[in-house]
Amino acid sequence: LKYPVQVDLENCAKEPIHIIGKSQAHGVLVVCDRTNLNITQAGENASEYFGIPVDELLGKPLSYLLKMPFLAPGFDEDSLPQEVEVNRKKFLVLAHISEESLVLDFEPLTQVQDPFFFQKQLTGILNKFQAARSLEELSSEAAKLTRKMFGYDRVMIYRFDEEWNGEVIAETKNDDLESWLGLRYPATDIPQQSRKMFLKHRVRIIANVYYTPVPLKPEISPVTGKPLDISRSSLRAVSPIHIEYLKNMGVGASLSAAIVVKGKLWGLIACHHQAEKYLDFYQRESCRFLAQMLSTEITLHETSSLLSHSEQTESIRRQLVAQMKYHDNIVEALSRDTVQFLELLNCSGGAIFYINEWELNGQTPGKEQLDSLLNNFIKKQSKSLFWTRNLSALFPEAEEYKKTASGLFSLKISDNKYILWFKPEVVQVVTWGGNPQNKVFYNEEEQRLSPRKSFEKWSEKLTGFSEPWHELDRNTARALRENISHVLLTRQRREIEALN
Ligand code: BLA
Structure with missing residues (x-):
């Protein structure tokens, strides 16, 4: 049977995006056995970036590629990313451990940025956040700052409701783009495994929606005999459904940063660019920090409004108790x-x-x-x-x-x-970004689910x-x-x- 009996949105939540086995194309994944640092897997684009074919790398000690003592067995995950040179090109290497493997993301070092760029803005950011008198002002300020710092075409503050549907509560954008402020999107657009990853890893870029995914070779880890969990890799490839979604939206690159309030994913800073766009590690860290400051401010706003609300009801209840005695x-x-x-x-x-x-x-x-x-x-x-x-x-x-x-x-x-x-x-009129009843359809050509094609505003009277x-x-x-x-x-x- 070629067709599934029904188009099932449950499938979205089951897509194993952590073991996707591919990377984005703006860097190279290299994987070692963590006990002896022999290279066990690498991205097929190793030849393009390093001038060394993957097959030549596999089985070699990592020192074949890098003469870097910082990556000794037992390496400390907290160590900062290191600048290295391979094939006369500079890279930043981000390293982390996944099960039995040491995973290295090689990201080409492009322009040299002022390393204190973000620090210089810190006081200004804090002042702006603290001056905001409402959640609306705060969100709008955060969107503006993010756009000013990183230059995306559209920056939105996206807030989840109790059912994980979302709403664009603040937006700043290029004039030629249509506004999405106030639009809602159904929970299935960002399935739970993706939300869970944001809670952990906080910032994610998709550098070029039109990239060709780069397979890891071999696909299965020779160390564990299982697909490698690359959920922490900055280069992790993107779910093809989400790529199609972004193409349908007319997006060329994205940045998403988690807003976390009291341990729960409250929303996202969601950025879109029409052309491709890459942020390096330091910029991503700045963005993570900005999102963290925003999260803290939101927590403060919520706590103080909760406090004044509870003080009010407490005094009413005390009065009721007095009346009951009387x-x-x-x-x-x-x-x-x-x-x-x-x-x-x-x-x-x-x-x-x-x-x-x-x-x-x-x-x-x-x-x-x-x-x-x-x-x-x-x-x-x-x-x-x-x-x-x-x-x-x-x-x-x-x-x-x-x-x-x-x-x-x-x-x-x-x-x-x-x-x-x-x-x-x-009575409320809710406007969705695309008819939420047509969230997915079965794509015969690809033999998988596809997201809706149209994000045309679709209003519903509740x-x-x-x-x-x-x-x-x-x-x-x-x-x-x-x-x-x-x-x-x-x-x-x-x-x-x-x-x-
Ligand atoms: C991921 N979907 C996402 C992400 C966002 C959205 C922000 C995280 C992006 C990232 O990882 O960088 C959705 N983006 C939005 C929304 C807006 C926006 C709502 O800008 C509003 C303005 N998506 C679907 C359907 C499925 C689906 C039907 O629409 C499943 C069948 C899946 N979305 C899906 C998956 C991911 C995702 C699997 C994770 C992508 C990944 O990390 O590889």
Whole structure:
């Protein structure tokens, strides 16, 4: 059978890009047995760069190519890249260990740059970052600085959402390019194994999308009998699907740098160039450092907005607790005094179900609708906290009242006591870079998946969604439940004592 039964995006996530067995063409891969430094594998472009055919190199000691004492067995991975000369050409050698092998990336040394170029800019960069008052300003500043320093045609700050779809949240570009600011891209465009590598290796260039991939010879490591993991090599060849993707986008070269916030891949600095473009090791390090500074600033922004948010809700909760001590009736305390339970979460309505009664506040569905929502949906959830921003997708009956309650947050206090919060529908037009329903098709000629051909803007009206709930809402709700349970328990105890 020639055709797969279905075009399966799972395949994307399974593509083994770490053992691709090929390099990009702007340098040479040389691999040694780490115990004796004999050359075991090399890129077929060795003859082009070194003037020595691969077959002549294989089996020779590394000293045949390099007279460099820094690469003794037991070499230290932290050592800086070294300048070397082979065939009267200068290279920078980046070395690392992969399993039983020492992997050397030979990158030709081109122009000599001012080694302090980046250091000179540092203070300026930090000042600009620290002056930014919002995430938008910060992202936009980062895009501008990156473009100024490295000269790509388009620089974007690309941010992931909870489902790993992404959005271009800042952009700076050549005037002749169409703007992609605000566009979304589906999660499958950057599959998980690629995201995982970014978390580790942070910066990656594709120097020329129109390159011819250079095979490693032999393909299988003679040391381990397995394909060599070259995920750490700066020269690792690119997945053919991604190459096709970039060609379809009209991109000739790219640079991507990871933005990592609290240990998680938050986004990318994504750069495109129409022509080919190579950044040397020192420039890539500068870019990595810039991305790190940006990551730190974003973390600071997020932490401080989280702090002020949590201070606000804490003071509301403390007031609610005070009110519960004052009132005999808990429902009254939560919903009819100065501060109301509604204010605890950002919402437009709320309901308390207490024994058999509903207490409604703000914009809510009707009591009969709530009876059904509680009995036929909320009570069926296994956890005592439940939240969604798209209730009607999970409970079709909620379509009737999606305008007031597309967002639901429910808190179970006990079997006959619940508190619900509602958020209204916010109709949103989301514009994708290309129709996300046509992410891939089966390419008969290549006998593999191909990415979509068109990145033409494709708008979609999202209905039945509210604004998302905040990550702090869960803690707030849990704390409120503790408070209520405590008050109820204290009262019960007092009543029992009074009876005795
Ligand atoms: C990799 N896809 C990537 C990368 C980016 C994108 C940034 C990492 C690039 C790198 O390693 O340098 C996607 N680039 C984008 C997006 C924008 C952009 C969204 O500029 C928006 C402006 N890609 C697909 C499909 C598959 C796929 C359908 O569209 C799978 C079938 C795969 N993308 C894919 C793979 C990689 C990738 C396998 C890793 C490439 C590699 O490291 O070899």
